[in-house]
Amino acid sequence: MRKLFSRTDIFIIIGVIVLSFIFLIPNVFKNDELIAQVYADGEIVKEFNLSEIDEETVFCPNENIVISVRNGAIRFSSSSCKDELCVNSGWLTAKGQTAACLPQKVVITIKGAGKTDMITY
């Protein structure tokens, strides 16, 4: 019978971890302004500069979803779908963080201001 854990497995674990950090690099090397983007059906419908928001406000891309924005953070605060994975994602506060509501096709993501993400677009 095959072994439970072999030497090759160590390389696989290291490989997966290294690969995930390589994916993280474009999110890290960005300037400090936090720009949140709201996508609906794949189109950007709203952008917030989270660094410049003073009071907590809400934004509704459609009648089923409420997105809350405050200084330095954005979240789904309610959704009509029953599992509410998007709401459970909580506040997004750092670049590269993303939350998605697939039933409503709404995605919120935080990107660095000014520069274009060279890998994803």
Add this chain to the structure above:
Amino acid sequence: MNTKNSTAKKVAFLGIMGALAISLSFLESLIPPLPGVPPGAKPGLSNVVTMFLASSSGAGSAFIITILKAAFAGITRGTTAMLMSGAGGVLSTTAALLLLRSKKLKIGYIGIGIICAVCHNLGQLIVACVLSGTWALITGYGPILMLFAVLTGFITGTALRLVIPPLEKIINVYN
């Protein structure tokens, strides 16, 4: 007992495996969202069943149960869940078949579990990107899901190693 391979035996065996996979995926859906764990991430216990079939039964039965799982997700959780379960399942079952059948690669069960978990997440992520039209999900969610796949791979790989001996006894009864 008649040792000839009959259709009835095959159906009965696949019925047991299908019930096992579906009840495990239902069990997983009861786990509440935990702090620090990416939302929607699961230990992937029902994949142990398809990985076992890939290892001990055959490509046909492994894919039948993978599709049954996707159909169950579709009935209970909607089309989005069905597409995500299907894409992730087909990718990870293919990976399990290739890895478990190869004699050259000396990968342990944990390594196979990790690669299957990564493939499963990749399939789901691609479907999520296509459905939402947002490719930023790959860099947003991908790294966290991949790190999490190492953990779930440990769990499913170890579980697979533990269940192969008793489940192969069932196979011998039904073959």
